[in-house]
Amino acid sequence: MGQSRAWGQIAVFLLPPLAALIFLFVLPIALTVAYSFWTVNNDYQLVREATLVNYEHIASDPLYRNTLLGSIWMAFLTTVFCVLLALPLAWFIARRVPEKWRVLFIVVLILPGWVSVLIRTYSMNLVLGESGLINWLLTGAGLIARPLEILFTEKAVVIGLVYIYLPYTMVPIYASIERLETPILEAAENLGAGPARRFFRIVLPLIRPGIVAGCIITFIPALGEYLVPNLLGGLQGIMFGNLIATAFQSFNWPLGSALSVVMLAAIMLCLLAMFRFGEGGQGFLGEEERA
16 A cells, blocks of 8 residues: 555656656657658648658758768767867866866856857857958968958858857766866876876776767757858858758748658767767777776
8 A cells, every 4th residue: 555655656746747758759759750751732731641752852862961961070070179178178177276166167168058049159250250350360460361261161160069069068077077086096197107098098988978978968959950050151051950940941841850850860870879989988998908
């Protein structure tokens, strides 16, 4: 009797979040999958007959394939640059800044995230444009003769994505570095391990969960980004999210749904590759340590 009552109490607490999860996540995804097998007629009316015509169209058109691969590449570059910038920044805050000031440093770094993404993305035009801050500094210093063409390119999209997602990458890495036990690093130093050896043999394996979490937090939204490439990329920096938005705006919801399902599948495959690579790297490091 007591056990059934306990299960009843657990159900009372779990049912609301489970219902919200099903209603806000599972059902929309299931509806998107269902729409992807439908079509629209010449009057833009839904034809609720299962067919693979949308997926055949996506597979046969090189625009979708090339844009998806380009989006994965730009999201990968964004993740790599974010990690490379976040690691030393997080290390400095966790190991060099006094403990009473660390929270302030973190708040200052994530403060731009409280501003609208639209405003922050528009502000990058003032930095990357022909008359922007970068070209003004370079031409003023005499390093270049004419302004660089950065805006409305893939480089501008990657720079904008790094600017947007760097704080999200840094926070889990910072949390992992802050939990590092100093005696372990001191013991390695006393045993003759140099800074590089300590970093690659001790620090990286210990903070790997934070790095993986930062990569996931960055890669997934960057791959599906729509606003940044729309405002900074132009035709050269178009991403897969822009194609999805175009399909929905053209009232071809089945095609937009099929594109969404393809992106979801690509994200799952990329995440699987990340986890497999992380497991392989962990095994390799483990074997090397035992040797």
